[in-house]
Amino acid sequence: MTIVRNRWLEIVTVAIIGVSLFRSMTVVADVTQGDVQRIMYVHVPSAWLAFLAFMVTMVGSAAWLRTKDQRWDRLAASSAEIGVVFTGLAIVAGMIWAKPVWGQFWTWEPRLVTTALLFFIYLGYLALRRAVIDPVQRARRAAIMGIVAAVQIPIVYYSVNWWRSLHQPSSARSIDTPLRITLLLGVVAFTFAYAVLLRRRLELARLEEELDAKRFEQSQSVAGADITAPSLASHPHD
Amino acid sequence: MIDLVGAQVSNAWWYVTVAYTVILGGMAAFVGWLGFRLRRAHRELDQLS
């Protein structure tokens, strides 16, 4: 068990998140948006974490197809689960932010639309994983879907971006240095959080596989052994 | 980066609180769920061996 060992990563992560939160609350308010803009310091890092997680899923998928090593499948699956959770969180936080700033919970901003679609794409990926029982079959199908999804995502993003640029040009706006540092700190903090979560999720995946192997060892059921002689009286030659 | 409808929202901190609660709460919930599944897996593994 590795719970006690390597605790330092957890400790560092909690510390960085704490510093990041403190800084998010105390940094000067944004000139135009005021205090509401502070939501950005958790919203953007959440979204970043989700993108990072899905990228790792793609890498894991491709690596599984190359090596057929189940460790890569565990990486892809674990990362996708974390990604889906944080995509959901980023979307909800984004909507809360949008309400006061844009006057409504949702706008058809390309990043928002793409993120929402990412949520469903990887929800489907996780659903596919749940639906396949055999680990190798599951890994193979999930890897293929993981790669097809990853290939499509940039196209999804560009098509929405393009569509949007025709309708409502988005106003680019640079942000001030202290604010940018705060945001960067948030991104770093969430990246650490990702590392911690991924490690734990990987441990869970490994344990579940071990558990499966143990159960298998104890049952050792051979397909044919499940069938016994019928207890119904037999009359073979009547 | 963002199109603004109205600047300087009056109850800004309320929105900030809700958003931070969602993100941090969601993170905590995920950590809790992960921990629960980890403990359960450990327990079941112990029971089997």
Next chain:
Amino acid sequence: MTFWRQVYEVARKDLLVESRTAEVALMTAPFGAAALILIPLAIGTDAPLLSQLGPGLYWIVVLLFGMLVILRKSAVDGQAQRDLVRLLGIEPAAAFAGATAATSALVLFFEVALGPILIALYNPELRGWPWLFVILPLVAIGMGLLGTIASGVTTSIGTRTSLTPLLIVPLSLPLLMGATQALEGLRLGRGIVPWLILLFAVDLALAVSGVLAARPLEEAVT
């Protein structure tokens, strides 16, 4: 036997089976048409509004109801049929391309069948309509590719009729964008070439993914 001959024979087989059940022609297409009749009753029967919304609704119906074309019975071989095709030495990429060709042809049929109904009910502007000869096939091929890949990874899963659409719909967004914006561009007299390039790029990316995934996928589906 050459690769393209295999593609042809697989597609021919799928279409022959489909012609017996006529699932797309007799069930899916009327279903889509019925939906186009129902929508105005829900959103209002104001003629200018319908004329404006028509093309968008058409593509939504094509994409969502097109799932039924993708999930149709002739698209799914049972294990015995899959075993047979594999033992006949059909290259998995050829089987993929053949199945895609058949599905794309049926989606195209579905699109064409819904067209007159849309025109009759919604009276959309038809400026630049000859471009539809390019747009409709590009969307049909994209859906055929996406459908065949997604059907592939969900083969023999009990919940495949629900799972496959969940996998396809979010990924089909570029097809929807390309199709709707190309029509919008035609209506406004703008250039539509970028949108056609987008559709083409989607088709190409999916075709390459599908062909490369064909062998690994075949081994996954036992």
Next chain:
Amino acid sequence: MNGHEIVYLDDVGLRLGNTIILREAKLSLGPGEKVGLLGPNGSGKTTLLRIIATLLQPTSGSGAVLGAEIGTQDVYEIRNRIVMVGHLPGLWPELTLGENTELVARLSGRSPEVAADALAQVGLARASERRADQSSKGMLRRAELARALILEPTLLLLDEAHAGLDAEAIGMVDTIANRVVAGGGAVMLVSHEPDRLNVHRSVQLVDGTLEMVS
């Protein structure tokens, strides 16, 4: 392995989920051999046939079929020399028996006339227009046997070789199998009636492994 075997399995095992279907199965099938495969319901006979047919990859062990190592891409090259008649009909129910047979010929790059000829040989010339989903089990089996006549395989695998067949058709199974054997191929037949198998030797699947039957 001496390189001449048609089928060679060394300690092949298969695990699907938590069920062991095969373990340490050893099998060698040389040219001209006709071997019976016995075993109770659910013992994995069909699965073993699918592994031999290169359709299913074992989870452990190694082997080769027609010179192609199983689990490698080489199997794509030799598959068209294998015919397997499974326990479920490999026919499209919406197509007629004639169309199904013709499909086999077309998909394997042969002319449709070969298919009609084969259908006549299995006694289905007059049933050619009948849809597969309106045919009896015996007719479906005959239509599947026509596949072996069209493709002239080196390796013939028959699952439930005699199920649903009348006396005439059973004789036909023997004829087709003997033809493959005479051509230097190998045949493996699954049956629950060992007396009717008419084979050189038999192996039996017990508890996931293969045993010789004297």
